[in-house]
Amino acid sequence: MLKQEVINEMRVLPEIDAELEIQRRTQFIKNQLTDSGLTTLVLGISGGIDSCTLGRLAQLAVNELNEETNAAYRFIAVRLPYGVQADEQDAQASIDFIQPSVQMTANVKSAADAIHASAIEGLKAAGVDSFTDTHSDFVLGNAKARSRMAIQYDIAGLTQGLVLGTDHSAENITGFYTKFGDGACDLAPLFGLSKRQVRQLAQHMGAPEKVITKAPTADLESLTPQKSDEDSLGLTYDQIDDFLEGKSEDTVADDKLLAIYLKTQHKRVAIPTVYDSE
Numbered sequence: 359m360l361k362q363e364v365i366n367e368m369r370v371l372p373e374i375d376a377e378l379e380i381q382r383r384t385q386f387i388k389n390q391l392t393d394s395g396l397t398t399l400v401l402g403i404s405g406g407i408d409s410c411t412l413g414r415l416a417q418l419a420v421n422e423l424n425e426e427t428n429a430a431y432r433f434i435a436v437r438l439p440y441g442v443q444a445d446e447q448d449a450q451a452s453i454d455f456i457q458p459s460v461q462m463t464a465n466v467k468s469a470a471d472a473i474h475a476s477a478i479e480g481l482k483a484a485g486v487d488s489f490t491d492t493h494s495d496f497v498l499g500n501a502k503a504r505s506r507m508a509i510q511y512d513i514a515g516l517t518q519g520l521v522l523g524t525d526h527s528a529e530n531i532t533g534f535y536t537k538f539g540d541g542a543c544d545l546a547p548l549f550g551l552s553k554r555q556v557r558q559l560a561q562h563m564g565a566p567e568k569v570i571t572k573a574p575t576a577d578l579e580s581l582t583p584q585k586s587d588e589d590s591l592g593l594t595y596d597q598i599d600d601f602l603e604g605k606s607e608d609t610v611a612d613d614k615l616l617a618i619y620l621k622t623q624h625k626r627v628a629i630p631t632v633y634d635s636e
């Protein structure tokens with residue numbers, strides 16, 4: 359039955375030992391970095407709980423590697439605002455908590471605006487112009503996420519780095535990320551955790567309370583700044599987490615979630631070729 363198949367695919371345990379998950383995922387990051395022969399980890403720090411948690415795990419990983427070897431591993435925490443960000447203080451609180459080897463800022467506004475304006479201009483010149491302001495703003499939101507991805511890969515290229523991704527199972531199951539934007543990365547150390555389990559790890563490591571308890575937001579749409587993920591999805595993270603942890607008895611929410619899962623399946627599979635349909 360689909361529900362159980364999806365639960366199995368998402369790998370979430372009903373209960374976790376936070377300390378063990380921290381050690382296991384830190385070790386995974388260390389292994390990926392040493393196996394790659396590279397020296398640097400790169401991650402955008404938004405002010406949300408996912409990047410706060412993974413940023414700290416990344417810093418723990420490089421701290422341990424530097425204690426164990428003579429090499430100089432580092433974590434670069436990247437602020438990637440689009441113009442001025444409303445929850446900038448939360449991003450700064452995350453950085454204070456993470457204590458990254460390096461912190462830097464790259465504003466994505468000019469890159470994202472240029473990509474979107476070029477597309478609109480070209481389409482209009484070709485006589486295709488039937489999109490509303492709301493639709494255009496939504497698509498620009500995805501250009502922001504893809505600009506963040508491009509900048510992080512630029513930084514990784516310049517610094518012998520790997521790009522980390524914050525995708526966890528509550529995000530993976532909903533496909534609630536931009537394809538080849540924040541969905542693109544070299545490793546996804548939070549996969550297998552529900553949203554409340556990500557918060558559990560953050561709490562255990564001593565992350566700032568205001569970041570742990572804040573409402574998750576993609577914050578991509580300029581017309582609706584700081585819109586909550588739950589409003590966008592029409593589901594609460596408690597409903598998604600209960601499903602993932604095998605605890606949901608809410609068949610209406612389960613069906614809604616499964617419909618979202620099926621609709622976003624193209625984001626989770628390898629790029630199709632002719633051989634997939636033969």
Ligand SMILES: Nc1ncnc2c1ncn2[C@@H]1O[C@H](COP(=O)(O)OP(=O)(O)OC[C@H]2O[C@@H]([n+]3cccc(C(=O)O)c3)[C@H](O)[C@@H]2O)[C@@H](O)[C@H]1O
Binds near residue numbers: 538540577578624
């Ligand atoms: N059936 C199909 N088979 C193969 N490809 C398919 C497809 N349907 C769409 N596509 C392709 O995928 C594209 C749509 O995907 P995509 O560009 O991702 O766009 P889309 O899924 O429409 O939007 C991304 C959603 O993720 C949310 N998001 C994004 C980033 C971060 C976060 C966050 O929580 O922080 C949330 C965002 O708010 C929005 O609701 C289409 O333009 C098309 O190219």
Ligand SMILES: Nc1ncnc2c1ncn2[C@@H]1O[C@H](COP(=O)(O)OP(=O)(O)OP(=O)(O)O)[C@@H](O)[C@H]1O
Binds near residue numbers: 406408436573575
């Ligand atoms: N303004 C930003 N600055 C830097 N990185 C960003 C920014 N916005 C998004 N990102 C990157 O994209 C990722 C996906 O965003 P997402 O909103 O899912 O995670 P989050 O903000 O860390 O946590 P939450 O989902 O609770 O808001 C972030 O974890 C971060 O790495």
Ligand SMILES: [Mg+2]
Binds near residue numbers: 404406574575576577
């Ligand atoms: Mg966010």
